[in-house]
Amino acid sequence: MKILKIASIPGDGIGREVVPAAIKVLEAIADVHGGLKFEFVEYPWSCEYYLEHGAMMPEDGLERLKEFDGIFLGAVGNPKIVPDHISLWGLLIKIRREFEQTINLRPAKMMNGIRSPLANPKDFDLIVIRENSEGEYSTVGGTIYQGEDEIAIQNAVFSRKATERAMRYAFDLASKRRSRVTSATKSNGIVYSMPFWDNVFKDVSKDYPDIQTDSQHIDALAAFFVTQPERFDVIVASNLFGDILTDIGAAVMGSIGIAPAANINVNGKYPSMFEPVHGSAPDIVGKGIANPIGQIWTAKMMLDHLGEEELGHQLLDVVEGVTGDGILTPDLGVRNTTKEVTEEIIHRLQAL
Amino acid sequence: MKILKIASIPGDGIGREVVPAAIKVLEAIADVHGGLKFEFVEYPWSCEYYLEHGAMMPEDGLERLKEFDGIFLGAVGNPKIVPDHISLWGLLIKIRREFEQTINLRPAKMMNGIRSPLANPKDFDLIVIRENSEGEYSTVGGTIYQGEDEIAIQNAVFSRKATERAMRYAFDLASKRRSRVTSATKSNGIVYSMPFWDNVFKDVSKDYPDIQTDSQHIDALAAFFVTQPERFDVIVASNLFGDILTDIGAAVMGSIGIAPAANINVNGKYPSMFEPVHGSAPDIVGKGIANPIGQIWTAKMMLDHLGEEELGHQLLDVVEGVTGDGILTPDLGVRNTTKEVTEEIIHRLQAL
Ligand SMILES: CC(C)[C@H](C(=O)O)[C@@H](O)C(=O)O
Numbered sequence: 254m255k256i257l258k259i260a261s262i263p264g265d266g267i268g269r270e271v272v273p274a275a276i277k278v279l280e281a282i283a284d285v286h287g288g289l290k291f292e293f294v295e296y297p298w299s300c301e302y303y304l305e306h307g308a309m310m311p312e313d314g315l316e317r318l319k320e321f322d323g324i325f326l327g328a329v330g331n332p333k334i335v336p337d338h339i340s341l342w343g344l345l346i347k348i349r350r351e352f353e354q355t356i357n358l359r360p361a362k363m364m365n366g367i368r369s370p371l372a373n374p375k376d377f378d379l380i381v382i383r384e385n386s387e388g389e390y391s392t393v394g395g396t397i398y399q400g401e402d403e404i405a406i407q408n409a410v411f412s413r414k415a416t417e418r419a420m421r422y423a424f425d426l427a428s429k430r431r432s433r434v435t436s437a438t439k440s441n442g443i444v445y446s447m448p449f450w451d452n453v454f455k456d457v458s459k460d461y462p463d464i465q466t467d468s469q470h471i472d473a474l475a476a477f478f479v480t481q482p483e484r485f486d487v488i489v490a491s492n493l494f495g496d497i498l499t500d501i502g503a504a505v506m507g508s509i510g511i512a513p514a515a516n517i518n519v520n521g522k523y524p525s526m527f528e529p530v531h532g533s534a535p536d537i538v539g540k541g542i543a544n545p546i547g548q549i550w551t552a553k554m555m556l557d558h559l560g561e562e563e564l565g566h567q568l569l570d571v572v573e574g575v576t577g578d579g580i581l582t583p584d585l586g587v588r589n590t591t592k593e594v595t596e597e598i599i600h601r602l603q604a605l
Numbered sequence: 606m607k608i609l610k611i612a613s614i615p616g617d618g619i620g621r622e623v624v625p626a627a628i629k630v631l632e633a634i635a636d637v638h639g640g641l642k643f644e645f646v647e648y649p650w651s652c653e654y655y656l657e658h659g660a661m662m663p664e665d666g667l668e669r670l671k672e673f674d675g676i677f678l679g680a681v682g683n684p685k686i687v688p689d690h691i692s693l694w695g696l697l698i699k700i701r702r703e704f705e706q707t708i709n710l711r712p713a714k715m716m717n718g719i720r721s722p723l724a725n726p727k728d729f730d731l732i733v734i735r736e737n738s739e740g741e742y743s744t745v746g747g748t749i750y751q752g753e754d755e756i757a758i759q760n761a762v763f764s765r766k767a768t769e770r771a772m773r774y775a776f777d778l779a780s781k782r783r784s785r786v787t788s789a790t791k792s793n794g795i796v797y798s799m800p801f802w803d804n805v806f807k808d809v810s811k812d813y814p815d816i817q818t819d820s821q822h823i824d825a826l827a828a829f830f831v832t833q834p835e836r837f838d839v840i841v842a843s844n845l846f847g848d849i850l851t852d853i854g855a856a857v858m859g860s861i862g863i864a865p866a867a868n869i870n871v872n873g874k875y876p877s878m879f880e881p882v883h884g885s886a887p888d889i890v891g892k893g894i895a896n897p898i899g900q901i902w903t904a905k906m907m908l909d910h911l912g913e914e915e916l917g918h919q920l921l922d923v924v925e926g927v928t929g930d931g932i933l934t935p936d937l938g939v940r941n942t943t944k945e946v947t948e949e950i951i952h953r954l955q956a957l
């Protein structure tokens with residue numbers, strides 16, 4: 254029996270609705286497999302936890318997470334009670350950084366039965382490799398003077414090591430897909446970091462003569478995500494650009510509620526973390542209508558990462574069967590509940 | 606007779622096709638007015654000029670431009686013959702900076718007869734106020750070490766002065782529109798510049814109690830531009846965020862070929878510059894099919910800026926009459942030429 258130990262952190266808002274749903278799905282898929290078992294340990298770390306304990310996680314939080322095979326996170330943030338920079342940097346970004354989850358993987362594709370906001374969407378299937386540890390999110394900078402002379406300086410730090418790592422990841426992945434890598438740049442306007450980014454891209458691409466490459470400025474690329482998403486296979490992007498592109502990708506798929514993501518530790522020292530693109534969505538909390546598909550597709554990415562690609566594949570097939578039959582939550586224009594969508598998926602898994 | 610002296614810089618690629626077209630339109634509209642005359646002086650500054658002269662403009666180029674009431678620019682850039690950082694920083698960005706064109710105005714709205722790529726677009730009408738002088742485009746930074754230890758550092762400098770100026774511009778404009786300002790932020794991930802940006806926004810908004818405000822993280826905002834552009838009235842954004850949002854706005858309008866822009870000098874010391882959002886589009890040069898509407902709508906913004914709002918209004922009405930009748934270039938799915946669209950607009954202006 255293969256046992257996978259997973260730390261689950263539902264977090265805030267709808268995270269607490271979709272994580273339990275996706276866990277049920279994972280348990281069902283383990284039964285399908287037969288020789289696989291999940292052991293989940295749930296941690297209540299969240300904004301409410303912060304109000305009670307003065308921290309988003311206990312001091313030994315990371316220590317506790319270390320021993321797991323994976324971290325399954327819902328959503329973090331509830332700015333009404335805790336400022337984002339505390340909640341996010343105390344939990345989500347803290348884990349990304351401390352556990353050296355340097356690669357953020359975010360696929361976007363047309364899903365059966367899900368209507369894109371685009372009038373004539375062509376079939377697209379892309380994945381953004383987002384550098385997840387530095388760049389525009391570097392905590393280097395500060396302010397000087399007060400009042401009208403005040404100046405804020407934000408440093409974006411780009412190391413060759415991290416840039417190259419993200420790019421190699423992208424090229425390696427592309428060689429298992431459609432052999433095309435697009436680099437998101439802005440070297441025509443941002444004159445130090447982005448020309449550097451372009452140089453590294455040029456260097457790395459030399460090692461992959463069979464991969465077709467192109468570079469697009471982020472403004473044009475963002476527009477292409479709307480007008481021609483089918484142009485792309487693998488896109489490699491900085492922390493900020495990857496963040497922006499993947500929200501557009503989610504919108505074009507039809508709902509941010511279905512977009513999955515994985516924060517990958519590539520050196521094997523720490524567990525990776527799996528969290529969908531969507532946030533805690535305070536506006537729909539408690540209504541039972543949160544879309545569970547983002548979290549369930551994220552579970553598929555966790556399966557893939559933990560060596561269960563075959564199961565991951567089966568799971569996504571079942572999900573697309575359900576969406577294809579129009580069993581969808583209100584964000585996708587239908588009226589099914591979180592529970593109904595989840596149960597239908599489980600039902601079909603059990604019938605496999 | 607009111608005489609407006611305009612420096613025209615067609616620049617590269619389709620700039621040379623759409624600037625002459627828009628100038629003909631401006632001349633026609635001056636005839637409509639009767640008491641107005643344009644005096645155009647054309648400058649051939651471009652990538653080809655660079656190849657011949659070793660610079661994008663002559664040394665006294667800025668000096669020459671100073672005396673004009675406005676600068677009417679097509680597009681700059683032809684990376685096949687001159688690297689972007691030379692062509693853009695030697696002409697486009699140079700003029701923006703040296704002439705203190707600190708505000709970049711970029712409207713986006715549904716146009717009569719132009720099909721958006723969205724399946725169910727609601728009627729939207731928004732304008733992005735882009736800070737145009739600093740932020741992520743600051744030329745502060747550099748690299749250290751070579752090989753695997755190489756690090757690039759890019760500084761984004763945000764001054765209260767420039768930030769506040771952009772925001773006040775946005776609030777003032779909103780008070781003449783639908784009284785709503787949205788701030789594009791990313792303070793949950795970018796921890797020095799963006800919290801500063803948020804603070805300035807909070808401060809400035811206190812002076813405008815009648816304006817409704819909200820702040821959106823750039824990732825979510827980019828997605829909203831696709832899914833609900835009708836939510837927005839005025840959006841104030843940093844240099845980079847404004848750049849990205851306006852390309853998405855152009856895409857959602859139906860074509861980057863129709864999106865206009867103005868680089869405004871607010872202190873009155875130097876002329877403002879009017880250039881559409883699109884670039885030089887080398888792929889369609891010489892085919893006679895470049896969409897002239899971006900440049901013509903940009904001409905309307907120039908009219909507005911030079912105190913001829915009434916004429917500007919008439920011009921846009923005529924343009925929408927033509928687009929409404931389906932007289933459109935191939936980027937909008939029809940087969941009219943640059944010349945046909947332009948002549949139809951002139952024809953209708955003459956009939957006013
Ligand atoms: C060409 C480039 C430097 C420029 C910018 O980013 O400012 C362009 O994209 C624009 O928006 O005018």
Ligand SMILES: CC(C)[C@H](C(=O)O)[C@@H](O)C(=O)O
Binds near residue numbers: 341496530793794824
């Ligand atoms: C919440 C925020 C800091 C985060 C990010 O920008 O990384 C989120 O947008 C994401 O994409 O996971």
